[in-house]
Amino acid sequence: MLQSELFTKTRKEAPKDEEAINAQLLARGGFARKMSAGVYTYLPLGFRVLQKIAQVVREEMNAIGGEELLFPALIAREHWEKSKRWGLRVGYEFKSPAGDEVGLGWTHEEASAFAAAQFIESYKDLPRAVYQIQNKFRAEARAKSGLLRGREFLMKDLYSFHADKADLDLYYQKVIAAYKKVFVRLNVPVRLTEAGGGAFTDEYTHEFQALSPAGEDTVYYCPKCDWSQNEEVAKVKDGERCPASTAGEPASSANEPASSVCGGTVAIARGIEVGNVFKLGTRYSEAFGVQFTDQTGSKKPAVMGSYGIGVSRLLATLVELHHDERGIIWPKEASPFAVHLLVLGAEDTAVEARGRKVYDSLTKRGVEVLYDDRAVSAGEKFGDADLLGISLRAVVSAKTGDKIELKRRDSKEVKLVTLEEAMEML
């Protein structure tokens, strides 16, 4: 991609109606712009990041047997009525000019159960898991924190169906493991945190909390082990002894006797909820008739689970977690391009030709390159490179001779390599 042809431009100053760091940097870089409170356009650069994140999520969901599909966003009132979730004042609900009453999907337990009911008939059809990556709509009373809490946001939601609770428990742990992989790949350290179920379930649930001052949840956690609870369910406060019975064990039960051997002291921090997992039981399968015949010939409702990752929230979280005074620092797997190639002094035709050759060679090899071919000063190119935060910067100029200067955005080190060496690395 030639930067001179990019749809967006960067800005030196942040819009004054954005206070959150994620919104400021994303707006300045031309990744995303607000259209109204809590509603953002993902511009080409931001959309690329979103797709990178989605791809990581997709790979890990596929790895645990998830099948991707796409549910409708428009869900008729009758479906919400079945699960008694019409009129909850969580979603956008309205009557269309044609007279039909619909709710925009703020979650898809109804849609997934409706679909599953049509295909799950026997214990041989279980377990199954489907997921989608789709915009969710929520009537937030107050959108805030830039892209962290919007009224329309991109989410990955996975729904699983099981013959019994034991199988759900097994899959629940598989999803947790898969989520951990996602967050490791995206360089988002998380705490698996116990929490309440909100409008989804009465059971205890788990959230993946990325500790950050920008977060809106309050998390109690133990720095010495994995124990972590959302304040909405926490029975201890900061400064108290860690209630975990064993260090390193996932925080799976609040009711465990506190025969503490961890010895840590509970700390408090703000957290961004980037993922969550729910055991739904049979509430939705009963409402929608997701039934199967077991080995003995009797009919049973499937046991369900649902699991979410906020894809657009993750994008904002990445910015909150990884930035410096100059701009964003994208982790490699989320970077909109693999390489940001800068050519300096391109009015020298020899330099211009070398820059073009590097761009063509890398592109031909399948490397995604943003090529800054603009006729602007070196300072402006460097400034934009730092702001855009592409994980690897390459410079071609009179100074680099036949070589290419490489610098990772998250490092100060630069090294000179040949085009061949660069091709090897990428």
Place this chain on the structure above:
RNA sequence: CGGAGAGUAGUGUAAUGGUAGCACGAGUCCUUUGGGAGGAUUUAGUUCGGGUUCGAAUCCCGGCUCUCCGACCA
């Protein structure tokens, strides 16, 4: 939804009752090219509706929008 604050060229800001100014951006021209360079020139604005006043960006009332705190919430 309760409370607070803010809306001035594309962007960021000044002007507090008396000629709407500056910077950046954008256009044209010249110079410049390893950390947002310089000069010349052009462009473009008071959120909307009422009111007070000789006169309103400025004061008052109402609407709309945005931000922040709270409630709620992935």
